[in-house]
Amino acid sequence: MKVMPEKVSLVIIGGGPAGLAAALEAQRQGLTDILLIERDQQLGGILNQCIHTGFGLHYFGEELSGPEYADRFSTAFTTAGIACLLESHVLEITPDRVLTVISPLGIRKIAAGAVILAMGCRERPRGALGIPGTRCAGVLTAGMAQRLLNLQGMMPGQSIVILGSGDIGLIMARRLTLEGAKVEAVVELMPYSSGLTRNVVQCLQDYEIPLLLSHTVVETHGRERLIGVTLAPVHPQSRKPDLAQTRFIACDTLLLSVGLIPENELSLGAGVVLDPATRGPRVDQRLGTSQPGIFACGNVLHVHDLVDDVSREAEQAARSAVAFLNETDLPAPQADFSTGRLPDQHLAAPAGWPFPEQPSLLPILAGPGIRSVVPQLISRDRIPETLRLAFRPARVYRSASICLRDGQGQLIIKSQRRILTPGEEARLTIPASHWPAVTAGHWQLSIEV
Amino acid sequence: MHDVVIIGAGVIGCAIAREVSRYKLRVLVLDQASDVCEGTSKANSGIIHAGYDATPGTRKAHYNVRGNPLVYQWAQELSVPCQNNTSLVLAFSETDLPRIDALIERGQQNGVTGLRKVSREEVLDREPLVNPAIAGALLAETGGIVSPYGLTIALAEHAAVNGVEFRLNCQVQALAHQTDLDGGQTNFIIETSQGPVQARAIVNAAGVFADRLHNTLSQDTLTITARRGEYWMLDKRIGAQFCATLFQLPTDKGKGILVTPTVEQTLILGPTSDPVPDKMDTRTTAAKLEEILEAAAQTWPGLRKDSFITSFSGLRAHLAEGDFRVGRVPDVPGYYLAAGIESPGLTAAPAIAIDLAELIATDFNLALKPEFLSPPPPIPGFSLKQLADPDELDNLAAEIARDPAMGRMVCRCEQVTEAQIRAAIRRPVGARTLDGIKRRTRANMGRCQGGFCTPRILEILAEELGCDSTDLTKSGGQSRILTGQLGVEA
Ligand SMILES: Cc1cc2nc3c(=O)[nH]c(=O)nc-3n(C[C@H](O)[C@H](O)[C@H](O)COP(=O)(O)OP(=O)(O)OC[C@H]3O[C@@H](n4cnc5c(N)ncnc54)[C@H](O)[C@@H]3O)c2cc1C
Ligand SMILES: Cc1cc2nc3c(=O)[nH]c(=O)nc-3n(C[C@H](O)[C@H](O)[C@H](O)COP(=O)(O)OP(=O)(O)OC[C@H]3O[C@@H](n4cnc5c(N)ncnc54)[C@H](O)[C@@H]3O)c2cc1C
Numbered sequence: 001m002k003v004m005p006e007k008v009s010l011v012i013i014g015g016g017p018a019g020l021a022a023a024l025e026a027q028r029q030g031l032t033d034i035l036l037i038e039r040d041q042q043l044g045g046i047l048n049q050c051i052h053t054g055f056g057l058h059y060f061g062e063e064l065s066g067p068e069y070a071d072r073f074s075t076a077f078t079t080a081g082i083a084c085l086l087e088s089h090v091l092e093i094t095p096d097r098v099l100t101v102i103s104p105l106g107i108r109k110i111a112a113g114a115v116i117l118a119m120g121c122r123e124r125p126r127g128a129l130g131i132p133g134t135r136c137a138g139v140l141t142a143g144m145a146q147r148l149l150n151l152q153g154m155m156p157g158q159s160i161v162i163l164g165s166g167d168i169g170l171i172m173a174r175r176l177t178l179e180g181a182k183v184e185a186v187v188e189l190m191p192y193s194s195g196l197t198r199n200v201v202q203c204l205q206d207y208e209i210p211l212l213l214s215h216t217v218v219e220t221h222g223r224e225r226l227i228g229v230t231l232a233p234v235h236p237q238s239r240k241p242d243l244a245q246t247r248f249i250a251c252d253t254l255l256l257s258v259g260l261i262p263e264n265e266l267s268l269g270a271g272v273v274l275d276p277a278t279r280g281p282r283v284d285q286r287l288g289t290s291q292p293g294i295f296a297c298g299n300v301l302h303v304h305d306l307v308d309d310v311s312r313e314a315e316q317a318a319r320s321a322v323a324f325l326n327e328t329d330l331p332a333p334q335a336d337f338s339t340g341r342l343p344d345q346h347l348a349a350p351a352g353w354p355f356p357e358q359p360s361l362l363p364i365l366a367g368p369g370i371r372s373v374v375p376q377l378i379s380r381d382r383i384p385e386t387l388r389l390a391f392r393p394a395r396v397y398r399s400a401s402i403c404l405r406d407g408q409g410q411l412i413i414k415s416q417r418r419i420l421t422p423g424e425e426a427r428l429t430i431p432a433s434h435w436p437a438v439t440a441g442h443w444q445l446s447i448e449v
Numbered sequence: 450m451h452d453v454v455i456i457g458a459g460v461i462g463c464a465i466a467r468e469v470s471r472y473k474l475r476v477l478v479l480d481q482a483s484d485v486c487e488g489t490s491k492a493n494s495g496i497i498h499a500g501y502d503a504t505p506g507t508r509k510a511h512y513n514v515r516g517n518p519l520v521y522q523w524a525q526e527l528s529v530p531c532q533n534n535t536s537l538v539l540a541f542s543e544t545d546l547p548r549i550d551a552l553i554e555r556g557q558q559n560g561v562t563g564l565r566k567v568s569r570e571e572v573l574d575r576e577p578l579v580n581p582a583i584a585g586a587l588l589a590e591t592g593g594i595v596s597p598y599g600l601t602i603a604l605a606e607h608a609a610v611n612g613v614e615f616r617l618n619c620q621v622q623a624l625a626h627q628t629d630l631d632g633g634q635t636n637f638i639i640e641t642s643q644g645p646v647q648a649r650a651i652v653n654a655a656g657v658f659a660d661r662l663h664n665t666l667s668q669d670t671l672t673i674t675a676r677r678g679e680y681w682m683l684d685k686r687i688g689a690q691f692c693a694t695l696f697q698l699p700t701d702k703g704k705g706i707l708v709t710p711t712v713e714q715t716l717i718l719g720p721t722s723d724p725v726p727d728k729m730d731t732r733t734t735a736a737k738l739e740e741i742l743e744a745a746a747q748t749w750p751g752l753r754k755d756s757f758i759t760s761f762s763g764l765r766a767h768l769a770e771g772d773f774r775v776g777r778v779p780d781v782p783g784y785y786l787a788a789g790i791e792s793p794g795l796t797a798a799p800a801i802a803i804d805l806a807e808l809i810a811t812d813f814n815l816a817l818k819p820e821f822l823s824p825p826p827p828i829p830g831f832s833l834k835q836l837a838d839p840d841e842l843d844n845l846a847a848e849i850a851r852d853p854a855m856g857r858m859v860c861r862c863e864q865v866t867e868a869q870i871r872a873a874i875r876r877p878v879g880a881r882t883l884d885g886i887k888r889r890t891r892a893n894m895g896r897c898q899g900g901f902c903t904p905r906i907l908e909i910l911a912e913e914l915g916c917d918s919t920d921l922t923k924s925g926g927q928s929r930i931l932t933g934q935l936g937v938e939a
Contacts, residue, residue, distance in 0.1 A: 003842050039858060089858040092836060100836050102866075104853035107846045125898035127682070127759035132733045135761065137923035137930050141900045148904050153935040154918060179935065223729060224928035243735075252932065 005109040009033035010321055011099060013090050013266070014118035016045020018298025020073035021311040022116045023082050025318035031325065035110070036077075036084040037101060043077065043084070044070030045120055046143070046299075047307065049150045052171055054198075058308035069307060090119075093270040097293055114293045114321040117267055117281070118314065121260040121299040123168070129258060133219040138226030142168040142257035149175060157253025161229050162186045163217050165193040165200070165423075167305065169257025174203035184249050185210045187217060187231060189239060192396045194259075194423045196305055216241055217254065226252050260303045270294060277372035278302040284361065284377040285387055286320035287313065295321050302374045302390065305425050309390070362443060367405075369394055369447025371422060378443075387430040393420040393447055400449045402428050407441025420447065450647045451477045453809060454639055456621050456662060457654035458482070459490035460597065460795055461787045463604035464802035465652055470611035471806070472815040477648070478605075478613060479641060481620035483925020484885045485878055486601035488656045490795070491888065492731065492763030493678070494720060495597045495711055496694055497521065498793040499536060499589035501556030501564055508773040510559045512797035517561075517591050519799035524595050527603035528827040530712035536592025537572060538696040539748060540584045545698050549587045552698075556589070563590030576691050580750050592694055596712045597795055598888040602878070607824040609877035617881075618925060619643045624651065624666040626781060635783050650809055652785045657728040657766040659788040667778050671788055675728040675764040678720025679737045681745075684758045684896055689714045695748050706744035713891065715758070718745040725764070733760040758896065765791035775801050777808060785809065828872045828890065829855065831864055859909070860902040862895025870906060874913040881914065883907070884924040907931075 010026055012019045015038030023036045042048065047055070050066030057063055060072065077084070088103035097112045123141040138157060146168060148154040158181050162169045165188040173183045186204060191214050193200045204211050212231065218241050219230040228250040232241035262280040264272070273290040275282045280301040281289040288295055297317035298310045362378040373391040389404070397420040404412045413434050420426055428445070453469055455462045458480035466478050482488065497520045503510035524531035540546050549566050556564045567588045572579055609615060620642040628635050639646040653659050660671040689710035697705035708718055721737045738760055746752050768774060768789030778784045785805055790797070809815070829848065835841040849856040854868035873880045873889035880886045883893065886906055893899035893906070907930065911918040922928040 003839070003846050039861070087857060089861065091864070092833065100842075102845075102849070102856050102858060104849065104856040106849050106856060107842055122897045123900050125758070125896070125900055127684075127757055127898055130681075130738065130757050130760060132735045132738055132760065134732045135759075137928040140903070144900050144903055148931065149935070152904055152908070152918075154904075154931045155933040155935065156930075157932050218735065219732075224922075224924070224926040 003107050003109055005098065005111050007111050007113075008035045009113040009325055010035070010116065011110060011112040011114075012036045012116045012118055013093075013099075014038065014045065014120055014298070014300070015040070015043040015084065015086075016118060016120050016298060017047055017070060017073060017307050017310045018120070018300070018314040019045070019116070019118035020070075020077050021314035022118060022297060022318040022321075024073065024076055024080060025315040026322055027080055027082060029319055029322040031322050034082050036082060037088050037090055037099075038084065038086050039089045041087055043074040043086075049143075049147045050171075051150045052175070055307050058306065059311050066307075073311070090266060093266050093294075095271040095291055097270075112293075113325050114295065116314075116317050116321055117272075117289070117294065117296040117300050118298045119263045119266060119300045121262045121303055123256070124259040124261055126256055129256070131217055131220060134222055136220065136222040136224055136226050138222065138252050139220060139254045140256070142166070142172045142255045145172055145255050146175070149179065155179060155181065156255075157181060157251075159184060159251045160253045160255060161217070161249055161251045162255045162257055164188065164256055164258035165195050165211060166257040166259060167195040167199050169255060170195045170199040170203040172255060172257070173209050174207060177207050177209065183207075183209045184251050185212050187212045187215045189216045189234060190214070190422075191236065192421055192423065196424060197421075218243065218246060220254060221248075226254060229254055260299065262300045262303065264300060267294075267296070267300070272296075275372065275374075275376055277366060278374060280374070282376045283374065284379045285375045286323075286379065287317040287375070288320060288324070288379075293321075293324055295324075302372065302425075309425075364389065365442050365444045366391070367444040367446030369397065369400070370445050373445050385432050389428045389430070389445060390425055391428065391445060392422055392425055394422065396421045397447055397449060400447050402426070402445065403448050404428065404430065404443055404445050406443055412443065450636075450649070451475045452648065452813075453477070453650045453652065454479060454637070454646060454648035455652045455654060456480075456639075457488070457656055457659070458485035458601075458605060458615065458617070459488045459654065459656050460486070460601040460604070460798045461490075461656075461790050461801060462652070462654035463601050463608060464798040465654060465787070465805050466608035466613045467604045467611075468802040468806035469809060470608045470613045471817055471821050472810055473818055474815065476608070476613040477646065478608070478615045479619045479621055479639070479646070480615070480617050481642070483618055483882050483922065484880070484888075485605040485615065485617070486598045486888065487884075487924060489763045489766065490601045491598045492680075492761050493597055493792070493795060494680075494707060494709060494717065495594050495795070496536070496707075496709060496793075497531070497533075497591075497593035497595055498796045499556065499564070499591045500559050500561040500793070501552050501587070501589060503559060503793070505555060505558040508775055509793065509797070512773060512775070512800045513793045514560050515800035516793070516797040519803075520595055520600070520796055521593065523604075523799050524600060527600070527607060527824050529596055529599040529603050531593060531595040531600075532712055533591070533593040534693055534710065536589040536694040536696060537567070537576070538587040538589070538698055539572070539579065540586060540698050541580075541582065541747065543584050546585050548698055549585060552587050561589070561591065564588070576693060576695070578690055578749060578751055579695065580748060594694060594709060594712050595795070599712075600795070600798075602889060603824060605878045606876060610822050610825055611818075615878050616643065621655070621662055624662055624784075626666065626783070637783065650783045650785065650813065652787065652805060652809075654787045654790075656790070657764050659766065659786070663778075663786065663788065666784060667781050669778065669780060671774070672769055673789060674767050674769075675725050675730075676767050676791070677723050677725045677730065677762050677764055679733045679741065679762040680717050680719030680760060681738060681741055681757050682759045682761065683716040683718070683756045685713070685715050686896065687716060687756045690716055690749070697744070697748060706741055706748070708745050708748045713894075718742070718752075720763070722765070728764060731762045731764060733762050758898065767791050773797070773801070775804065777812075783812070825877060828869050828876070831855075831866060831869065833864065859905050860890070860892035860895060862897050863891040865890045865892040865902075867909065870909050871913060874910065881910075882922050882924050882928075883910070883930060886910070903930075
């Protein structure tokens with residue numbers, strides 16, 4: 001049984017909303033030789049377990065559930081006759097875009113002309129928080145609870161504390177309440193929720209579930225199954241818990257909704273440079289990564305709040321991948337992205353880390369008030385019509401301006417916002433008319449009050 | 450009626466079971482937990498100690514030094530991950546260097562070979578990430594690391610293949626002996642949560658609880674206290690960072706915190722040492738975890754706080770006399786003891802087991818079985834390294850053709866396939882719980898800590914065991930993972 005490499009023009013890894021939208025757009029651009037690879041038995045990605053509504057308002061102008069939104073794309077995908085491998089897990093991508101894929105049908109090696117990364121994200125587990133206490137049953141991530149409940153019809157618990165006010169946690173607070181569980185509290189370390197305001201209102205306030213801001217879980221109790229957690233308020237600046245003011249809450253389940261992390265182990269293997277702030281690849285406005293011919297979109301690139309944005313972004317990645325396939329004589333931007341550091345250290349570097357001067361790339365730095373920005377670079381050799389920057393503020397701001405300035409501090413564009421919060425990714429559109437003569441150096445995005 | 454009943458399925462009980470399974474005997478192992486290796490044997494440093502640490506003349510010293518080469522040998526025979534990575538004991542000041550000499554001398558008295566003092570330069574050459582402020586170190590060439598649960602489970606499996614019966618979820622409550630008046634033969638009655646069991650000989654390998662059982666039988670009572678050791682485990686992404694196991698010279702404050710790679714290429718930091726009144730209390734505490742960080746940073750200044758994946762703790766079974774108790778119990782013929790087996794008990798396990806099996810064989814005049822079966826082959830492996838080698842890749846393809854489940858990835862972080870999970874359940878003394886699957890396959894141990902694969906593993910477990918997924922537990926008892934099914938009244 002010999003494993004022989006096959007050739008495919010465009011390989012898309014991941015069959016969630018990002019992968020599906022990218023495949024459809026690539027076909028619309030005239031490409032026929034497309035292969036989408038999905039680990040699961042069905043398409044749709046994480047949307048399959050998001051049975052609540054609130055998807056598609058921007059993209060379709062109507063309010064759909066997660067599966068309905070996914071279904072629109074997977075139906076179109078199937079109708080379009082695009083090739084796809086299900087139950088197929090990409091194990092490895094080499095820097096020269098050779099993929100190794102494992103499935104119940106065997107092992108395949110695929111040499112791709114271009115690759116779109118659309119692997120989504122995973123949840124931060126308990127260990128990353130280092131909560132002391134027992135390691136009993138009843139502590140799980142909110143997404144796993146969502147999967148158990150919505151796809152398998154299984155209740156993960158009856159009396160519940162949720163740590164972290166991310167959207168999945170908020171949505172699960174409501175879902176579990178509707179299924180008869182008692183959600184004792186949602187506990188959030190920061191002084192503000194990290195989820196969308198609409199979810200705080202519709203999932204907590206409407207059900208009178210207390211949201212304890214500036215609190216954290218300092219210990220789990222219970223030998224076999226969880227019997228309760230100890231909470232403590234945290235210091236406003238240091239965020240260190242005040243152990244003199246602890247409080248015990250009895251519960252049989254602790255759900256963690258403490259953040260999503262783009263799933264980039266494959267990307268690292270391909271030599272793709274990651275951004276320490278987004279934990280996704282560093283990309284230019286075409287969504288090209290540091291490896292020529294490898295593009296990224298969706299939650300693998302940065303964690304999105306709205307799936308509508310994922311679909312749009314994926315279409316951009318597809319257009320760029322097709323353009324790349326049509327003109328492979330472009331100079332490889334590889335050296336421009338890389339700093340030669342180890343991936344691990346990338347993750348540790350502060351936002352706005354030093355970036356080598358490159359004539360063809362203009363870095364966009366996350367300045368004061370900005371936690372992360374995507375894209376992180378602009379390729380000067382292909383100035384876009386309009387540029388859309390997605391960014392997350394570092395904290396809550398009321399009545400503030402988002403300012404994009406060039407290396408000399410000259411204002412390029414300024415936009416006034418009533419509220420900015422880390423829980424909601426914000427966007428800034430820069431129309432072509434605002435593009436000045438692009439000079440050397442960098443641009444910097446910041447929030448000014 | 451069983452010939453030998455072993456109480457406790459930790460590394461000691463399982464090693465003894467494997468050794469006595471060479472004889473023509475009916476052997477039963479009892480454990481109160483839902484799986485083998487649920488006690489101290491699953492939560493320790495996993496170090497194959499060289500033997501320079503123990504006081505000369507003690508059983509600890511004797512069994513450690515004899516056990517050291519045996520662990521390597523056994524691990525190889527049983528296909529258990531193990532590595533002779535050497536140990537370094539770091540001295541942080543010039544004034545501490547004479548204490549290195551003292552350790553070497555003690556080691557030599559114990560019969561340890563391959564001990565030498567190494568300079569600061571040599572240490573930094575071997576381990577560039579070690580604190581450059583060190584003054585020198587002791588190098589122990591025979592030091593190593595082994596998967597503690599890998600070894601314990603493999604011993605249980607090998608014992609089972611050779612006819613040993615394992616009864617889990619079975620708590621022993623009391624021991625008694627009765628003498629048969631006609632033949633003058635002694636029988637033991639073992640009261641358990643699953644009813645009484647009779648035996649001609651019993652081995653008490655009940656870890657921290659060995660004293661409670663022992664004192665129901667022997668006049669020569671024991672008191673075991675539990676001393677908890679807490680650990681941090683780092684994300685695999687960080688890698689092993691170091692080749693050797695790095696100890697610090699023991700200070701008056703304690704034995705010092707070590708930094709060691711595991712055979713799975715993660716790093717662990719710990720352990721602390723604190724007496725705990727409750728012998729089941731394996732929680733971790735904020736204060737101790739903080740203490741570990743501080744101490745470990747002395748060995749490894751590059752340690753970063755954002756790389757942890759989990760914390761855990763294990764309980765040392767400490768006898769006041771500070772040494773192991775191994776062997777016959779004079780006032781109760783037919784009763785054997787392996788108690789107070791704290792560190793270096795993992796290293797000592799093979800030598801302890803060999804001695805106890807020989808004692809039992811002598812006392813009962815036992816004959817070896819004509820045929821001793823080999824251990825079952827390990828669960829078919831799967832590693833990314835394999836993919837680089839075209840032949841290995843073809844082999845894997847052939848394996849998937851034989852069993853498509855080998856190509857169905859369940860745990861994406863640790864690359865565990867459905868075939869491996871099913872195999873872990875179907876093996877002798879197979880997995881029955883989520884933690885059982887984890888220790889046999891690593892599924893759930895990776896960076897997402899089971900966030901993605903747990904629901905699928907529960908499905909497979911329920912399917913294989915023919916039960917409802919609501920019956921499944923993390924580690925037996927009341928550790929149920931699900932509390933009910935939608936639309937079904939609880
Ligand atoms: C647990 C969880 C719950 C969420 N719930 C909500 C919610 O309720 N509401 C909301 O608005 N947003 C939610 N989100 C955010 C939501 O994921 C995004 O809006 C959107 O689904 C992201 O699309 P995507 O295609 O980038 O990723 P995904 O939908 O995650 O799709 C990625 C796909 O890639 C596949 N894949 C990954 N690696 C490989 C590989 N190596 N080989 C083959 N295939 C691979 C995966 O199986 C998956 O199908 C949730 C996210 C998570 C992680
Ligand atoms: C923090 C720490 C670090 C260590 N590091 C090392 C090291 O690096 N190297 C080394 O060589 N050694 C080390 N050790 C020592 C080693 O882990 C132990 O010596 C060894 O695991 C003891 O094995 P055991 O089988 O005696 O005990 P256990 O593994 O605890 O097994 C005892 C079993 O008995 C069962 N049991 C108890 N009571 C009953 C009952 N009434 N009925 C039924 N079943 C019962 C329990 O469920 C348990 O499974 C360390 C120990 C600790 C605590």
